Amino acid sequence: MNNLTSYINNEIKPLKHTDSIAEAQDLFLDFPYTHFPVTEDGIYIGCVSKENVELLNSDAIVNETRFHFERFFVRTSTIWLDVLEIFAKNESNLIPVLDDKNTYLGYYELEDVIRFFHETPFLKEEGGIIVVEKETDKFSMSQVAQIIESNNAKILGLFISNVVGNKVEITVKISQSGLNDIIQTFRRYEYEIISEHQDDSYLNSLKERSDYLDKYLNI
Numbered sequence: 001m002n003n004l005t006s007y008i009n010n011e012i013k014p015l016k017h018t019d020s021i022a023e024a025q026d027l028f029l030d031f032p033y034t035h036f037p038v039t040e041d042g043i044y045i046g047c048v049s050k051e052n053v054e055l056l057n058s059d060a061i062v063n064e065t066r067f068h069f070e071r072f073f074v075r076t077s078t079i080w081l082d083v084l085e086i087f088a089k090n091e092s093n094l095i096p097v098l099d100d101k102n103t104y105l106g107y108y109e110l111e112d113v114i115r116f117f118h119e120t121p122f123l124k125e126e127g128g129i130i131v132v133e134k135e136t137d138k139f140s141m142s143q144v145a146q147i148i149e150s151n152n153a154k155i156l157g158l159f160i161s162n163v164v165g166n167k168v169e170i171t172v173k174i175s176q177s178g179l180n181d182i183i184q185t186f187r188r189y190e191y192e193i194i195s196e197h198q199d200d201s202y203l204n205s206l207k208e209r210s211d212y213l214d215k216y217l218n219i
Contacts, residue, residue: 004080004116008097008106014039015048015062022058024048035070037096037104038062044096044104046071073098076105080120081159083113122157127175131161131195132186136168144170147189151182169194 014037015024027036028050035047046069048062056065073096074083086095093110117123132144141158148155154175162169174182183193 004083004108004113005076005097007108007112007116008076009109009112010106012036014044014096014104014107016040017045017061017063019062020058021053021056021060021062021065024053024062025058028053033094035090035092035094037073037094037107038069039104042104043102044073044098045069047092047094047096072096074108075100080113080116083108084117087113120157122173125156125173125175127156127173128179129171129173129195130179130183130186130193131169131171132191133167133169133194134191136163136166138190139168139170141170143189144172147185147191148172148174148182151185153179153182 012027012031015027017038017040019038024036027033033050035049037047038045040063046066048065048068049070052065052068056068070090072086072090072092074086075098078086083095087093087110095108095110097105097108099105144158145155155172156175157171157173159171160168161171186193
């Protein structure tokens with residue numbers, strides 16, 4: 001499995017701050033990007049968007065429109081899940097990649113990162129997915145891993161998928177189809193199961209009993 005950094009692209013050179021808006025407009029005509037990076041002496045200073053460039057005076061210089069720049073980027077150390085999130089948040093199909101000194105290294109294309117995602121065990125390997133929730137100050141990744149591994153299962157993927165108020169949501173993919181023991185262990189550790197899962201026989205059993213009681217009481 002290749003590291004995501006092997007997908008860094010340098011096929012098209014970044015715009016320079018001294019380039020004209022006309023050059024930027026031509027670039028967007030030639031390539032299907034929503035944004036493109038701008039550099040000054042090799043340092044990333046922001047992205048111009050296709051939407052804004054189309055409205056600007058073609059005789060202007062890119063540097064004169066800095067207030068229009070969008071400044072999203074990733075580092076070489078950014079994990080692929082965070083990269084996907086940045087694509088989504090900025091509604092972009094291109095993200096600049098920088099080193100720790102903000103030197104521009106190249107860019108990721110959305111299509112390549114999605115291809116990488118499809119090759120990860122999280123999607124490629126067979127298994128079950130559980131989404132659990134717990135208070136932020138009572139949750140730890142090590143505890144989640146311990147719960148899964150103590151039930152003789154293997155973790156294929158684990159990430160924080162949402163944070164709302166004082167609660168954190170964790171999505172886990174596990175390499176087995178029978179997840180009932182793991183789900184019940186999570187409950188013993190006071191995790192709330194928020195995913196709907198066909199293998200959650202404990203919850204389904206409770207629902208069936210509840211439905212039965214409702215019908216009995218309504219006779």
